[in-house]
Amino acid sequence: MKVALVTGGTRGIGLSIVELLAQEANLRVITCGTKPQPGVEFPEQVEYVQCDISHSNSVTAMIDQIIAVHSKIDILVNNAGISHVKPNGRFLIEDLEEQTWHQVLNTNLSGAFYTCKQVIPHMKKNRYGRIINISSASARFGGILASVDYISSKAGLIGLTKGLAYELRGCGITVNSVAPGRIDTDMIADAKLSDEWAEQHVPLGRLGRGEDIAGAVLFLISKHADYVHGATLDCNGGWVIT
Ligand SMILES: NC(=O)C1=CN([C@@H]2O[C@H](COP(=O)(O)OP(=O)(O)OC[C@H]3O[C@@H](n4cnc5c(N)ncnc54)[C@H](O)[C@@H]3O)[C@@H](O)[C@H]2O)C=CC1
Ligand SMILES: CC(C)c1ccc(C(=O)O)c(O)c1O
Numbered sequence: 001m002k003v004a005l006v007t008g009g010t011r012g013i014g015l016s017i018v019e020l021l022a023q024e025a026n027l028r029v030i031t032c033g034t035k036p037q038p039g040v041e042f043p044e045q046v047e048y049v050q051c052d053i054s055h056s057n058s059v060t061a062m063i064d065q066i067i068a069v070h071s072k073i074d075i076l077v078n079n080a081g082i083s084h085v086k087p088n089g090r091f092l093i094e095d096l097e098e099q100t101w102h103q104v105l106n107t108n109l110s111g112a113f114y115t116c117k118q119v120i121p122h123m124k125k126n127r128y129g130r131i132i133n134i135s136s137a138s139a140r141f142g143g144i145l146a147s148v149d150y151i152s153s154k155a156g157l158i159g160l161t162k163g164l165a166y167e168l169r170g171c172g173i174t175v176n177s178v179a180p181g182r183i184d185t186d187m188i189a190d191a192k193l194s195d196e197w198a199e200q201h202v203p204l205g206r207l208g209r210g211e212d213i214a215g216a217v218l219f220l221i222s223k224h225a226d227y228v229h230g231a232t233l234d235c236n237g238g239w240v241i242t
Contacts, residue, residue, distance in 0.1 A: 003070045004221070005030045007053055007115060008080025009046075010037035012185035013134065016210025017077055017217050022046050024218075030066055033080070053080050053111030054103070063118040072126055073119050075221050078112035078157070079134045083150045085191045091147040101149045108153035112160060120164075120173070129173035130221040131164065133157040134213070135232060137181040137240045145191050154179075158232055165230030174229045178216045181236025183208035203238030212237075 009018035009031030021029045022043040031042070032051035042048060051062040066073060082104060084091060091100075112133055123129030138146040139154035146154075157177060164175040182193055184207040198207045216235045219225055234242055 001026050001028055002074040003028045003030065003066070003072055004075035004077065005032075005066065005073050005115070005119070006077040006079055007032055007051075007111065009033065009042075010035075010040055010048075012187060013180065013183055013210045013213045014077075014079040015040065016214040017079060018042065018046055020211065020214035020218055021075075021221075027075075028070065030070075032062055053114065054106040056110075056114045059111070059114040059118055063115070067122060072122055074123070074126070074128055075130045075132075076115055076119050076123075077132045077134070077217055078115055080111055081108045081134065081153075081187075083187055084147060085145045085188060087145075087190065087192045090143070090145050093148055096147060096149060104149040105153050105156075108150070109156040109160070112157055116160070116164065120168070123173050124171050127172040129168075129171070131161075131173065131175040132217050132220050133161050133175070133177045135161075135177045135179045137179050137234065137236045140179055140232075140234065140242045141240050161232065162230050174220075174226070176220050176225075176228055176230065177232040178213060178220070179232050179234050179236070180213050181208055181234075181239040183210060183213060185210060198237075201239060202236070206237065208235065208237060 004021050006017050008014040010033035018031050022045050030047045032049045034052050049062050052058045135157045136154035138151045143151045161175050161177040199205050216233050
């Protein structure tokens with residue numbers, strides 16, 4: 001039985017990843033969030049742990065708890081993240097509070113650093129691991145609605161992916177990123193993105209769905225991706241072609 005930890009699986013893309021992985025045989029899925037999402041019931045093989053990934057002590061407590069019960073973590077999906085978007089524009093650097101910058105960086109980038117730091121020693125011991133960092137199309141081209149705190153955090157995740165891929169040689173661990181385009185979740189609700197926008201701007205003619213990103217994650221943890229390492233998989237319907 002393999003053990004997967006997906007951060008931020010209480011809603012949106014994370015929930016789609018959790019639901020898809022839960023369909024895999026021999027896979028125990030653990031997810032976390034700052035608080036449970038009302039109305040969300042996870043499949044039987046999914047466990048929920050409370051954790052604020054922006055605090056290293058909270059991450060340490062979560063990983064200790066998982067290791068105490070399951071003895072290992074084989075798959076780590078760093079999905080939890082926050083953003084601040086507004087319709088028809090973006091928060092310019094002049095308007096960005098220092099506190100917001102730190103909150104976004106602490107959650108989106110430091111959170112992944114904390115989980116990787118805690119989980120990799122266990123993966124090394126088992127000589128097996130699959131790490132997926134959920135980045136963003138905005139880190140590939142500079143973004144339109146996303147602001148620089150968010151874009152920097154997501155570009156940082158690509159750097160973390162590449163740096164770890166170089167560092168983790170001969171350990172049986174692969175590290176990759178997925179860079180979603182605009183995915184129809186609560187996170188982008190404030191941006192009020194419409195199907196009309198997608199028909200005009202996205203070659204595949206629609207906003208992305210959580211399942212689209214979950215499919216990319218499932219590929220990257222499958223044996224079909226055993227030779228994919230240090231890569232960023234763009235998953236944006238052709239909106240941003242890098
Ligand atoms: N929706 C989109 O268009 C895009 C989303 N992404 C990224 O995909 C990931 C998921 O996004 P969505 O599902 O759209 O967002 P969402 O806002 O619907 O869900 C975010 C999840 O992260 C969790 N979370 C937030 N802060 C946390 C913390 N401090 N500790 C633990 N959990 C925390 C929330 O509880 C929730 O489960 C994020 O990293 C986001 O940046 C990337 C590109 C586009
Ligand atoms: C969902 C995130 C915050 C987001 C929002 C807006 C854009 C963009 O207009 O460039 C993105 O690329 C995003 O990832």
